[in-house]
Amino acid sequence: MNAANASEIEALRPFLEDRVAQLGSIAHIEKFGSGQSNPTYMLETSTGKFVLRTQPPGKLLKSAHRVDREFRVMRALAETEVPVPPVLFLADEDNPLGRMFYLMGHVEGRIFWDPALPEARHNEERAAIFDAMNATLAALHNVDVKAAGLEDYGKPGDYFARQYARWSEQYRTTETREIANMDRLIAWLGENMPPDDGQSCLVHGDFRHDNMIFATDRPDILALIDWELSTLGHPLADLSYQCMQWRLPHASAFKGLGGIERNKLGLPTEEAYVSRYAQRRGLSDIPHWNFYLAFAFFRLAAICQGVYKRALDGNASNPQKAEAYGQQVETMADLAMDLVEGA
Structure with missing residues (x-):
């Protein structure tokens, strides 16, 4: 983490x-160095550790960096089988920072940055970690959105057509x-869009191993994070x-x-992973x-291009990583075309 980048959050201390009474007094603020979209900070206080996540500075793309949506969905999932951090407080733009942010509890555990899981103790644990991700994904997609109060969280139907239009733009x-x-x-x-099959559920949008916090002593997922x-x-x-x-x-x-x-x-192989998910659902x-x-591949390439452009404009949360992501846009396009042309 980078303490120097936490200076702007200092103005939020009295606010x-x-x-937030359970926060107590804030002793230390430090910025997480990872992540690209919404700057995230660790707050060490007299009562424990907390995490603050804010919109980035500068001009934002339409519908991007909606930290209020992250707050809403995690609060809604608190009573479901989907593990999420406890969310505590949401602030609109009327605050000393001048942009939206929210506060959540800190979840202690492991984050695996490499999908090959070199930190795992043995192959059985690696297999169990992948199975835990699979089970969590199935549980997420089985959430009753109406019961969770999320029936208006997105538009029904034609998801891929709408996403295609959004990310192309x-x-x-x-x-x-x-x-x-x-x-x-x-x-x-655009030419090969399958007909809408009517399936609709809550989707995470960035479901991958490094957006999950695992228990330190077992292959259980304690929290699924980054719901932007x-x-x-x-x-x-x-x-x-x-x-x-x-x-x-x-x-x-x-x-x-x-x-x-x-x-x-x-x-697991891709085929086995997909098959297990299908069985669960x-x-x-x-x-x-x-x-x-x-x-x-297309959607991730478009996201990375946006991150790269923010770096060029001087607004990236992690400029060095943003530039590396920008270099991957062509690679992802190549992989996607190899896939469809080899079909």
């Missing part, structure tokens, strides 16, 4: 201490150079997004599972899988 808005395969991928997706991209959508968007890991090269900014001997590490088959995977 927070006056409004945002990619063009932040485009910094011409990438031929990105142009071809956008065209292919969550909405009501199609469950296969989350599944295909996570399954990109099997194809992304391990030697890249995203540290995928591509190019490593997964069977020697006890890791009672699905007989998953048609149009290549489309969903290609769409996942």
Whole structure:
């Protein structure tokens, strides 16, 4: 973490201490160095540790960086089978920082930055960690959104068509150079959009291993975090997004599972992972899988392009990592086109 980058949050001390009684007095504020979208800070106080997450400074893209949505969805999921941190306080723009932020409890545990899980104690634990992710994803998609008070959290139907329009527009808005395969991928997706099948559920939008906090002594997920991209959508968007890991090269900014001997590490195949998810949700088959995977590559490429553009504009939370992500846009477009042309 970088203490120097926490100086702007110092102005919030009296504001927070006056409004959140359980916070006590704030002793130390430190910025997490990881993450790209919404700057996140650790607060050490007289009563314990807390996490503050805020919108980034500067001009924001439409519908991006909605920390109020993160707060709402985690509060709604508190009584479900989906593990989330306890959320405590949400502030609108009328505060000393001048932009929205929220406060949540700190969850102590492990975060795995490498999907190959080199920190795991043995292959059985690696397999169990992947199975825990699979079970959590199925539990998320089985949440009764009406009972959770989230029936208005997104628009029903045509999820992929709407997401395609949104991310195509945002990619063009932040485009910094011409990438031929990105142009071809956008065209292919538009021409091969499957008909809407009516499936709708709560989706996380960024479901991957490093957005989960695991127990230190067992392969249990204690909290699923970073809900900025969550909405009501199609469950296969989350599944295909996570399954990109099997194809992304391990030697890249995203540290995928591509190019490593997964069977020697006890890791499941993509086919086995998808099959277990389908079993948990009672699905007989998953048609149009290549489309969903290609769409996942497209969407992540568009997100990374936006992060890269923010770095060029001087507003990235982690400029060095943002530049590395920007270099991966072409790689993701290439992988997606290899997938659809080899089908």
